C-alpha cells in the first residue's frame with residue numbers, strides 16, 4: 720500500500736524497516752521517520768532520474784525524506800571551538816610582545 724506523507728512523497732513503508740525518532744528540519748521538531756520505498760521522486764538532475772524508486776527515510780508527519788545513508792550519519796553538532804589553555808594564551812601573548820618589540824626596534828632604527 721502506498722501512502723502519501725505530507726503532500727509530496729508517495730512512499731511505501733518497508734516491513735521491518737528502520738523506524739526512528741529524528742529531527743525534521745521541515746517540521747522543526749523531532750518526528751517519527753520510517754524507512755520507505757519512495758516513488759514519484761523524479762528530479763531534473765540526472766542522478767535522481769535513474770532512481771525513481773528508492774529506499775529513503777520519510778518523516779511521517781510532513782513527508783520530508785532523506786537518504787538512508789544520510790540518516791545513518793545523522794548530522795552531528797559541530798564541536799565548539801576549544802578554548803585556549805592558559806599556557807597557549809601566554810605563548811600567544813609572548814608572540815605579540817615579541818612582535819611589538821621588533822616593531823618598536825624597527826621604528827627607532
Ligand SMILES: [Zn+2]
Nearest residue numbers: 743746778781
Ligand atoms: Zn517532517
